Amino acid sequence: MRRSASASKKKSGQSNVDSITSSTTDLFRSASSKATTKEMDRIDHLFNQYANKSSNLIDPEGIEELCSNLEVSHTDIRILMLAWKMKAEKQGYFTNEEWRRGLKALRADTINKLKKALPELEKEVRRQSNFADFYAYAFRYCLTEEKQKSIDIETICQLLDIVMGSTFRAQVDYFVEYLKIQNDYKVINMDQWMGFYRFCNEISFPEMTEYNPELAWPLVLDNFVEWIREKQA
Incomplete structure (x- = not known):
């Protein structure tokens, strides 16, 4: 009977540990999910600043404005590198999906973060x-x-x-x-x-x-x- 009680206590103790671990993991996942959601919301907000409202695309005019805010020429190679990072398909246009893909990878949800990410992006592209x-x-x-x-x-x-x-x-x-x-x-x-x-x-x-x-x-x-x-x- 003593062994059975001891085993029961061990099981109960392990169950409590597992429960705490599970709760901690759930909290971490929840916090991470919320942080990701907020980041994507900011990335979408930034997209909407440059997107043409009727087409829901960043078109050549929007890209020109983006370049102005990034303080680079529209012929700067880093803009082409940004398109590569987004896997943009059509020259002069960024879809919301492409924009999300690129900026999430660069961890850039503001124009300042994107500006700071460009030198690192250039290093990445220039790797053999x-x-x-x-x-x-x-x-x-x-x-x-x-x-x-x-x-x-x-x-x-x-x-x-x-x-x-x-x-x-x-x-x-x-x-x-x-x-x-x-x-x-x-x-x-x-x-x-x-x-x-x-x-x-x-x-x-x-x-x-x-x-x-x-x-x-x-x-x-x-x-x-x-x-x-x-x-x-």
């Missing part, structure tokens, strides 16, 4: 593990029509300068110069766009001794390299 994805995203983001597969040369030159200019200045300057004077290409497709990224990362410049046109390079890069070598001759 992320930059190739961002570079590809930049091309897709500039496709303005659903079935569009390529981008005009003028836009490509601007995009190259924004996305790659600070990292591969010489390569970008030469490639942009070539694209502007050549007559073979009116547009650039994704394969050509990614080929230039590979070129910048794999080929020493301006020597280009490793470049072999027999390998799987886009023809536009074969022509580009030939043009540079003629200039250097």
Whole structure:
């Protein structure tokens, strides 16, 4: 009987501990849930400050106002990085879902927090593990029509300068110069766009001794390299 009573007390004591633990966990979950709800409410409130009321989208005008409040140019690469973080699908527009996704990830529910988050976002994007994805995203983001597969040369030159200019200045300057004077290409497709990224990362410049046109390079890069070598001759 004593053993039974002792066992009963142990069970009762363990039950109390479990009950307290469960209550504490529930309280923590409840507090965390409330904090998350408040954060999302503030993120939604911020969205509504810039959104077009009729479309419920942040449109180009709203993005321009956002850039002004962030004290950055609308051509600043960090705005493109912000779109990447949101996984925004349409150039010049942010949906509420995209806005929530991006700002929640950045833990930014005020304009000041978002401003402070931009330098860290830039560091994140420039990590080698992320930059190739961002570079590809930049091309897709500039496709303005659903079935569009390529981008005009003028836009490509601007995009190259924004996305790659600070990292591969010489390569970008030469490639942009070539694209502007050549007559073979009116547009650039994704394969050509990614080929230039590979070129910048794999080929020493301006020597280009490793470049072999027999390998799987886009023809536009074969022509580009030939043009540079003629200039250097």
